[in-house]
Amino acid sequence: MNAPGRRAALPSYDHRTPQALLPDSLVVRHRNSRGEIKEFDFSTLTVAEPFQRSLATLFAARCAPQGWSTHVSSSKYWRHVSYFADFLAAQPETVRDIDDLSAAVLRRWRNSLPLHDKQRFTRMAFLLREDPRLQSGAVADELLRRVRLAPSSTQSYSDQEFTRITVAARRTFRTARKRIDANALHLQRWHAGAFAEDSQEWLLGEALDVLARTGLVPEERKPNNMASEGFLYVAADKYQKALGGAKAQFTWQRLFLSRMETTALAVLLMAQFGWNLSVIAGLAVPKASPDPGADGQPTYRLELDKPRRGPSRHHETRNVTDTGAGSAGRLITHALQATRFARSCVAQSAPETDRLMVWRTGHRGPLKVSTDREQPVGVFRFGVLSQDASAWAQAQGFTGSPFLRGRRTVLAVNRREPAQQSEQTFDRSYVLVDRRVQRDSVNVIAAGAEAALTQARNTLLVAALRDSGDPDHVETATADCADPYASPFSNSADLGCTASFLLCLACTNATVHPGHHSRLAHLGAALNNLRSALHPTVWQREWAEHHARLEDLRTRLGNAVWEQALMRVSDADRDLIDHLLHGMLEA
Structure with a gap:
């Protein structure tokens, strides 16, 4: 189904997936998930033609639908392929094709790379291992060798730092949302005929009506030598007084978010859900439940696209x-309220577009x-x-994009759970390397050890042998009791010990x-019999x-003594x- 809900058209009966590499070509054409094509010419590589073709074949296999979904991924691997080709061209050995690769050349190449660029x-080994000629032997073993990568230098924020960032983002977005809501209310009153015709309030309402339908306030072209087209588009003189000026904050920003305001919204989404920029950028418009219930609280269905999870695991829904x-x-x-006018304008020109994070730019050119x-x-x-995030952070007095460190703070420190990665990757790349998690874990580990010690003292044998x-x-x-009136389980020495004999x-x-x-x-055998007859929760x-203490006694005495x-x-x-087990010996 397409975005508006109409059934998508099926391809023709003779449809075939376009080939990434034609038989007589060295140009690989990568079609990304959006259907856009990017070409990579392997004839430009500084290796012999047979090696160019082998590399092109391996590269094209990853450009298939189950491989790379973005041009960012294929471009990154293309740079690695080019670097590898340049390295081979500078070696004394002649490497005409993959068959000529040796373990010594691969080892020399790996050792030549700095730690931060391993x-x-x-990645190049990942490509080469797909060649049938490198499935076994010394070269295959070298490609499978584990490489120590440089540890991540990204660290989580402190609570104070993260709070300052979220407060700044909330302030920016709240100001924008209130501005849009106020102008939306004025537009609603204009539609209801609340203003006298041709009054300043009425002119403002008319300008807002045009803006909501077209994305532009009523404008006129004036000559300007500084503009790329020789003309400057400004608000028509008739509306400038009602609008309050010709600048963006007086015109199109009345109903639409700017780039920095949308970035602030993205920061809030990251802080709330732990999403990265790619997930936020691709977020479809959330759909509200058709029946929000008697309390009027809507439930939204979020459809997330997480490409890094790998094929068949890209999509996730959350309510x-x-x-x-x-x-x-x-x-x-x-977020829905702040983007409603922008999404409405987009829907008129591109009804198949269904994105939440939409904003207006002040530039008209390409x-x-x-x-x-x-x-x-x-x-x-x-x-x-990411450059938008860096620009927003700089404007707010912070350093660098808040997304990498902020997301690490949300996932590794606040939630302690993975989002787009496996548990192993989450522990290795997020939790174990974060200094704040390491500091916080000291008290957690100490508390756990103390609890374990207390539990052990409670469940292991204390009585003397x-x-x-x-x-x-x-x-x-x-057992035998040395002093029933000095029991640790009794509150009154006058009454003596009132605890169960099991203690x-x-x-x-x-x-x-x-x-x-x-x-x-x-008694130990009887408790084992009870274990098979009772519900596990009740037995536990x-x-x-009591069973644990008997098992500890058995361990200390030895199995031979216990069996006898x-x-x-x-x-x-x-x-x-x-x-005893039926409670007939209890006080």
Whole structure:
């Protein structure tokens, strides 16, 4: 289905996927996911013609639909291929084709690369390994060799830094949204006939009406030597007073976001969801649930495109609900409100375009846009670039684009969960290398160790092991007690110990000698039987700690002693343990 919901047209019966490399050509044509084509001429490489053809064949295989989806990816690999070809051309060995590659040449190439640029080897090795001639042997082993890459220098923000960035973005976007809402209200009142005709309020309403329908305020052309076409487009004199001036903030910015305001919105989306720029730029207009419910809180369905996940895993959907101020759904509501006029104008000229992040530019001339991005529609642009983020940050007094560090802060520090990467990549590239996570983990690890120690003390044997009993001790169902009135489990020394006999093994006053072994071994067997009869949750809650102490006792005594104890179990031991498990010995 296409964006408006009409069934897309099927290709003709004789349709064939265009070939990336024709049989008699060395030019690879990469068609990206948008259908745009970029050509790479392998005849320009500084290697022999057979090697050019081999490299072109490997490259073309990655340009298939299940391979690279963007020209950014293919262009990056093309640079690595060119660099590799230049390296081979400078070597004393003659390498006419892939067959002539040696492990020594590959090792020399890998060692020549600086640590921060080892990806040139790993990516080129990824291509070469696809050749059938390099599936085994010394060269294949060299291509499979793990390469130590330079650790990432990107670190997360502190709480204070991240708060300042989000506050600045919220301030920028909120100002823009309120401006658009105020002008939208004025336009609504104009449509309702609230203003006297030809009054300043009425003229402003008429100008806004034209702006909402065309993206332009009523204009006229005036000669200007500085303009590229020799003319300058300005608001018509009739409307300039009502608008308040001819500058952008008085004209088209009344209903549309600017580039920097859209960047601020992108920063808020990154801070809320942890998305990167490519996901935000490609975000389709969220659809609200057809039945928002009696509370009137809309739930939006977000359709995300995440190319880095690999083929068949690009797409993901997520539902978010507008539950009020500060919620993820409220941010989506505000984004829809702020872009509604821009999206309406785009829909008139390009109804198949369905992008949330749309903004208006003040430039009328042609603008070079990457073939991987949504192409401009008139004066409207889509998405945000990294240079836009850097420009916004500089204007706000920050250094560099906030997206890399900000996304690391959201995922590695705040959420501790991966977004577009595997758990292994997330741990290796985000969590373990982040200094803030390392500092915060010290207290977490210490708390975990303390909890584990406490749990171990609670579940392991505390009672002392003796070779024989002490006549001064009091016998219990599971051990001997040195002092029932000094129990750690009782709040009153006058009453003596009121704890279950099952806790005797966890008491510092208790001792265990061979006279107890048979009944304790029988108790362990009885708890194992209960485990098979009870629900796991119930057994874990009621009996797991007692069983763990008996297992610890078994480990200390040894299996041989424990098995002999089981063979000596008497009827008195069985009755005693039966009464204990049925609660008949409790106070």
